[in-house]
Structures are given as structure tokens and as C-alpha cells.
Amino acid sequence: MPKPKRPERKPAEKTTRQLRIDELRSIPRPDRTAEQLEELSRLNGEEKRERFLRLLPKRVGNLKRAVRGVINLGNVQGYDYTPDEAAAIVAAVAAYAGEVRRAFTGAPREKGLYDL
16 A cells, blocks of 8 residues: 655745845855855854864865875975976975964965965
8 A cells, every 4th residue: 555645845934044144155155255254154153263173174184185295296206306496396385384374473464376
């Protein structure tokens, strides 16, 4: 004997809060302002400290993998590079490390990225 069909459920009405979350999420990520990102985090129940603690392990892990990849490029048995190229890589890594240091000490940032 076939199972009786359940009555169809009507979707729940969205709250004002949920409608605002949907509105903010509909904005493409690169176009969201700092205020919109802050509001979205607050509406999702996440404070600045919680967001920092959530993002920190993943970003530091990504950094470790990237640094290991650059270190591996220094293997002379697997790669051929000039002393000038090596110096440029070391300078770029030092510049980025300086940017990280400035970001966490509140010092003003330098303009521009350090491209090779």
C-alpha cells in the first residue's frame, strides 16, 4: 500500500533581518563596502573578534603553504634561476613581511605591491 502524501509546506515568511541578509549577500563580494560587510557579520551574529578567530587559521595556513612553495623554488637541483632573480624574490618576501608587520602595529602602509 503506498504511503500517504504529506501536505505541502508553505515556505516560512522571511523576517526583516533575513531579508536584509539576503539583500547584502546579493551584492557581489568585491563591491561590498566595509559598512556592508560589518552589518552582514553583525546580522549573522558574528562579532569582529569571532570573525578574526575564524579566519586566522585558514589564512595563516594558506600563507605557510605559499611560503613553502617559494622556498621550494630555491632548490637548485630542480630549478635554474639567476642571482638577480633570487634577490628579487627575497626582496619581495621581505617587503610583504614588512606590510604584515605594519598592518598589526598600526604603522602607515606603503603604496603599491611588490611585483617581480
